Amino acid sequence: MEDYAAKMALKPDGALREYVTGHAQYREEAVLAALNELRQRGQPAPEDATLRPQLEAVVQKAQADADALAAEAPETDVADLPRLYSPAGIVVVSATISVVAGAILLALNLYRLKKGNVIIWLVAFVIAYVIGRALLLKWMIAHHLFSPWTAPLIDLPVIIAYVWWFWPRYIGTYQFQPRNWLLPLGIFMLVIFVVLLLNPGTAQQLKEQIEQQMQQR
Secondary structure, eight states, rough: OOOHHHHHHTTHHHHHHHHHHHHGOOOOOHHHHHHHHHHHOOOOOEEEEEHHHHHHHHHHHHHHHHHHHHHSSSOOOOSSSSSSOOHHHHHHHHHOHHHHHHHHHHHHHHTTTHEEEEHHHHHHHHHHHHHHHHHHHHHHTTTOOOOOTTTHHHHHHHHHIIIIIIIIIIISSSEEOOOOHHHHHHHHHHHHHHHHHHHHHHHHHHHHHEEEEEEEH
């Protein structure tokens, strides 16, 4: 009602009169706001006395129906909602660390929802992806098609599958208490750092392979 009041305050008298005379084609709240604005301007509409009670009755009934629907709607206690890692968190972890790390967060969500059988399918999906990714990268390197952007592009369909397939199909809800994904992100980064620290040759070997590939192109 307040929005209509502000809208009518900007309209000229002729436009307000049009709302009143053509009230059948406008919302009741809009016509009632036009009547109020005309009255405030000291130009009450001749139809005010007969039209206002009808409009007020319709508006009040609509408000009562809306309140009744809101009262009947089940209220979900926030404390009862499951604590899950959000789709955004899964995407960030997958893109920053690896899709395996993102799959771990998704699997933790499934475990919390007691959907252990789906975790098996998720693990199989990730294993198949890792094998296929390794074979594809090996083939691309052999054919001089590898570039620094290759791996992220290959990972993109898997990340999309997490949030557009696994989440709506198996998580099935967007009402949850969000868990802090920064902690697992930090843990994953720490693990990678420790692995590289203990095996410095791995990072150097990967760097040399990329540099060699770039020189050959």
